Amino acid sequence: MATNPSLSIDQVQLKVHADDWEDAIRVAAQPLVDSDNITDGYVNAMIQSVKKLGPYIVIAPGLALGHARPSAAVHRTGFAIATLRDPVKFGNKDNDPVDLVVILASVSDTDHLALLQKIVAFLNEPSNLRVLRNATTSVEAQKIVNQINGGN
Amino acid sequence: MKIIAVCGLGVGSSVIAKMNIESIVSDEGKDDVTVDTIDLGSIRSAPADIYVTTRELFDNFPEEYKAKTIVLTNFVDKNDIKAHLDPKMAELQK
Numbered sequence: 001m002a003t004n005p006s007l008s009i010d011q012v013q014l015k016v017h018a019d020d021w022e023d024a025i026r027v028a029a030q031p032l033v034d035s036d037n038i039t040d041g042y043v044n045a046m047i048q049s050v051k052k053l054g055p056y057i058v059i060a061p062g063l064a065l066g067h068a069r070p071s072a073a074v075h076r077t078g079f080a081i082a083t084l085r086d087p088v089k090f091g092n093k094d095n096d097p098v099d100l101v102v103i104l105a106s107v108s109d110t111d112h113l114a115l116l117q118k119i120v121a122f123l124n125e126p127s128n129l130r131v132l133r134n135a136t137t138s139v140e141a142q143k144i145v146n147q148i149n150g151g152n
Numbered sequence: 153m154k155i156i157a158v159c160g161l162g163v164g165s166s167v168i169a170k171m172n173i174e175s176i177v178s179d180e181g182k183d184d185v186t187v188d189t190i191d192l193g194s195i196r197s198a199p200a201d202i203y204v205t206t207r208e209l210f211d212n213f214p215e216e217y218k219a220k221t222i223v224l225t226n227f228v229d230k231n232d233i234k235a236h237l238d239p240k241m242a243e244l245q246k
Contacts, residue, residue, distance in 0.1 A: 049160060049161065052160075053160035053161075053192075053208070053209070054160075054208035054209070055208060056159065056160055056165065056206040056207075056208035056209050057160075057164070057165065059165045059168065059206070059226070059227035059228065060225075060226040060227055060228045060229060061225075061226065063228065065164050065165055065168070067161065067163060067164040068161065069161050069163065070163065092208070093207065094207060094225040095225060095226075104163075104164055106163065109162075109163055112163075113167065116167060116168070116171075117171055120168050120171050120172065120228065123228040124172070124228055124229075124230055126229075
């Protein structure tokens with residue numbers, strides 16, 4: 001049963017501070033913890049996944065996709081996005097430092113696909129990435145959220 | 153032709169790669185290409201013509217799979233993916 005999630009403005013944080021890569025994942029994921037989409041256990045699983053498999057989650061220059069396997073630690077499928085005021089290093093040779101963190105949490109292997117497709121379509125456009133990275137206000141955040149949810 | 157995107161867990165980065173590769177081959181009018189995703193631990197049970205992955209995971213690939221594998225550093229830049237993928241697909245069609 002797909003839950004048809006969408007992105008909401010409180011899941012987007014702009015120019016936040018993170019001490020290091022672990023903190024960046026924690027900070028970016030916090031809105032999903034606050035809304036009870038995920039537990040702290042999921043946040044820890046995302047961090048453990050990087051420790052175990054390496055910083056491959058940095059999938060493009062400056063962009064980390066924090067995620068772990070679907071599990072009981074995910075109550076509802078959701079995404080969160082954070083841009084970092086001060087970029088942090090994940091240890092990825094090609095794509096460090098990271099200033100944009102996207103958190104993905106899904107209740108199943110498929111529940112996140114529709115929204116992920118929209119986020120990917122947004123990230124495909126270099127101009128969108130520029131807008132997101134430069135955004136500082138809630139008005140700009142809302143525009144980005146609307147654009148992603150609208151799927152174009 | 154079968155392409156498999158490989159990531160650590162099989163739900164995140166590989167899915168993004170799959171979406172972008174599907175979009176690229178669709179634009180190219182190649183309707184005989186299927187794209188799947190797996191986690192690295194399952195690679196031996198998933199035969200394919202081309203594997204796509206990241207540099208970190210490539211180092212952990214079984215040796216015999218490496219020649220068939222494309223290493224991507226940018227999973228969201230379709231032009232970059234296309235620049236890696238097209239020569240590999242052309243090689244297979246010779």
